[in-house]
Structures are given as structure tokens and as C-alpha cells.
Amino acid sequence: MEGLKVSNANLTVYLHPSKSRDASEAILRELSSLLFTFSEALDGVVLAYDINSLDNKAAKILSGVIPYFGVPLSVDLLLFSPKPDMLLEGKVVKLSQESIHVVVLGFSSAIITEKDIREEFVYKIKHEQDVYASKSHKRHVIKVGTMIRFSVKR
Template sequence: MEALREAKAYLTVYVHPSNAGDVPRAVARQLSTLLFSYEEHFDGVLLAHETTVADYKKAKIEDKTQVEGPKRLRAKILNGLVPYFGVKVQANLLLFSPQPDMILEGKVELLGKESIHAIVLGVFSVAIMSDDIHEKFKFKRKGDGGRFVSRSDREHVIKRGTMIRFSVKSVDTEMNCHINGSLIPPHTGSMRWLSVHDVEYASEISRNLRRKTDIGVKIEQSEQEHRILKNEDSMVKPGRPHKSRKRSIEDR
């Protein structure tokens, strides 16, 4: 899927001294609060992350690069200041960053004569309005809510539960990457039908099958981590002050 990309980022994550005993876990927790929401820092939605905390320094000795032991740091809390300390982090990120004219895939959740509504990666909503549905498709009302059937091939059907391939028309980042899609460009429609009748798409499937499996595992792990984090937060006492996640992480 075009909208999925991997990126490397160098960040400064601010950690409270109470979490100094396990800094890597504290850093991972901070980043996990950003999962599945659009972040301007990353120009996309964070789906998964792997982090390395910069505990070591490199020094050149006799033209050789050696890794020395962990730095020994001394610090004190200054009166009147929030006692967070910055941790330099190298992060490998998996991002969802849809752009106009990209080709994406989603599952149809609801459809009617005027629109098709789908979901991408089980998280992001897609709306395809009637003006963006190819004229070759004709809507037929059925007992199961209706379906779009191709005038040229009755086997090309789009109904609830169908996996579709569509083009991105626009993206609303303020609504967490809500997508407006289109079924007018070529190589769009029911993925099942395209896999048999569209040679270009069939060859693309074989190229991307392994990558999709790896990405699916990463996203599933992130969803589990996100659920655990939300459950832990729901057990925190009401009197605990709220920390803004927007101010806890910044670019290095």
C-alpha cells in the first residue's frame, strides 16, 4: 500500500524523574500515546515504532571507532521548573501518510445509492461519493442493503464486506486522516475481480504479499500495546495531573 512508509527519526523525549529507573520503557510509553493519531511531527499517523535510547557515545581513537561505556550524568532539579529530563532517541517509525492520487485498499462497511463508505487498516474511514463512482457501476437495491454492479461485467460487484481498491482524492488530517476516495481511475474497484481480470494488479499482488504480512504483524502488535496503555491509564487515580503529549516529544 502506497500510503505506508517507514521513517527514521531523531527525537528528544521528556521523561519524569520517577521513571528514571526504566528509561527505555518510559520512552516507549510516551511514543505509544501517539499511536493511531495524526502527528504533524511525522506528517502521518504513527502505526508502530521501535526505539533506541542514546546511552552510549562514540569516540575515534587511532582512526578506529570504539563504543565506550554508558555516560555518567549528574543532574539536579531546579526550583520553579518542571523536573523532566530529555532523552535522545533514535526511532524507526511505521507511518500511514495518504496523499492525493495514491492507490489504497479498504473494506466496504456501508453503501447506498449516493455513496460508499469503507475502512482502511481497520482504523481509517473512507467516503466515496456518487460523483466519484465510475458510471459503469449501477446501484441495485437488494435485501442486504444494495450493491454496485458493473454494466460491462456482472461479476464485478461491490457490496458490504467487499475489499476495494480506490484512488485518494483528498485527506482531512484534522479528522485523523479521513479520506475522500474515487473509483473512477483505472485499476480500481473490487480487489477480488481485479486480481483475476487486471493483469497489472495481479502482478502487483505477488510483489507486495510478503511486505503486507510483515506490516500487518507490526500494526497488530501496536494495537495490543495501545490497548494495554489505555487500560493502564484508566486505573490511574483521578488526582494525578494530566501531561500534554504534544509537549512531551519534540524533534531533535
Template structure:
């Protein structure tokens, strides 16, 4: 999924000597405490991890507070929503904004000025939705999974500011199922228009020749 990346890292974890009897458990406890938080070292929000180590690498470190360091290799699954396409589910919408949840923990908001003009806010049978004036089948409502562009990401609150101004954003189901159909239909219409123009031009040429013949 967009916004996710896998990173391999070599880490040095510091543990209290009381944890020496079960180093693996202590390491996973420490890594677990970092889950769903933005980490500057990892440059992303840690969603999952896998780690391996060798207890023989543990080394007692001098200092006021005794501890020992354990080196480990880790695979990290990170959420890193750089300005790019990303998916999320609409949980609330109104005439001025869309509210989206990404991966079940990060929130996103798309305000009116970042929703392209083709989308009109409507209420049908008590249901709020945005409907495209270009294609009525392209709708955005509660529970719709949308593809949008990340404008900015607040690392402290894990909140995203998004945009639907780009033509390849909107309802993912519609984009995947109907966008190609729309392109084919558009190309077919263009060919029909071109054919009609050629036929019309041809008829005018024939009429012109006939007109000249009748006067010769």
C-alpha cells in the same frame, strides 16, 4: 500497502525525573500515547514504532518544571494517505455513497458523484451492491475490498474522501483476477475484427477481379 511508509527519526524525548529509574518504559509510554493520532512532526498517523537509546545520553534540562531529555533513534510506521491509490473494506453502501474502513481505524466515504457511471446501484436478494454495466462480474458489495483514490484526508477525524472515477479502481479481486483477462479478450476481439476486415477486403478484391475478367 498503499498509504503506509516507514520513517527513521532521531527524537528527543522529555521525561520527568521520577521516570529516571525506568527510562525505557517511560519512553515507550510516551511514544504509545502518540499511536493512531496524526502527528505534524512525523507527517502522518503513527501506527507502530521501534526505538533504541543509550541512558548515558540523558541530560537534565533547566526550567520551571524539571525534566531530562533522552535522545533516541526510532523507526516509525506511518499512515500517510496522500492523493494516491489506497485499499479499504466496504462496510456500508447505498444508492448515493460507499462507506469504507481503512486499516481498521480510518474511515472513508465515496459519494455518488465520485463513482464512475458504469457502476449501477442494485438490490439482489436483499443485498445492496454496485454492478458494472461493462462487466457484470465486477461488483462492489459489503465486505468487498476496493482500491480507490484519495481525494482528501481530514487529519483531525482521520476521515478520507475518496473516488472511484479512475478505470483502475474498484473491486480488488476483480481487478487482479479478471482485468488482465478482459485486456486479452479485448485484444483477441480486435485481432478477430481486423482479420475479418482483411478477409472481407480480400473477398471484395477477388470479386472485383472476377467481375473484370468476365467482362474482358
């Protein structure tokens, strides 16, 4: 699937002095706080990380009211960063006459509006279930639970 990329990043993690006794655990906790949140600096959602190098001896104390210290590290990050015109796959979780709601990678939601649904699909209610049925292929339907591939608009 497009939208996934591995990026090598050189980061500095800033820790409170009370965390100096177990700095590696504190660093893992800080990196874990990045998971499944969008980061503008990284231009994507961090899905996983792998620490390549950690240099505790290169830690520098910052001057200020509370003397935090910065630990430089090199990390491989798995990022989800969809761009326009990329193809993504997702599972349909809701259908309505105006839109199709999709979950991508189990955490990110997307909405395909009525104007972006191909004209060959018509909204119908079959057996008390909402579906988008193809006009040209009778057995081609989109319903809740269907995996679909779609193009990112924005």
C-alpha cells in the same frame, strides 16, 4: 499498498523526574501514545516503531518549574501517510445511494461519494442488500465485505 512508509526519526522524549527510575519503560509508554494518532510533525499516522538507539547518559535536565529531562533516541517509524492520487485498498463496511464507506488497514475510514464512483456502477438493491453493480460486467458488484482499490482525492 501505497501510503505506507518507514521513516527514521531522531526524537527527544521528555520525562518527569519520577519516571527516572525506569526510564526505558517510560520512553516506551511515550512512544506508544503516538500509535494510531495523526502527527503533523511526522505527516502521518504512526502504526509501529522500533528503537534503534537509546542514550540514557545523554539525558538533559530542562530548567523550569518542574525539571523534566529529555532523552534523545533514534527510532524507525512505520507511517500511514496517504497523498492525492495514491492507490489504497479497503474493505467496504457500508453502502448507500450517495456513498461507499471503506475501512483502510482496519483503522482508517474513507468515504467515496456518489460523484467519485465510476459511472459504470449503478446503485441497486439485490436480495435485500445494497450493492453497486457494473453496467458492463454483470458479475462485477460492490457490496459490504468487498475489498476495493481506490484513488485518494484529498
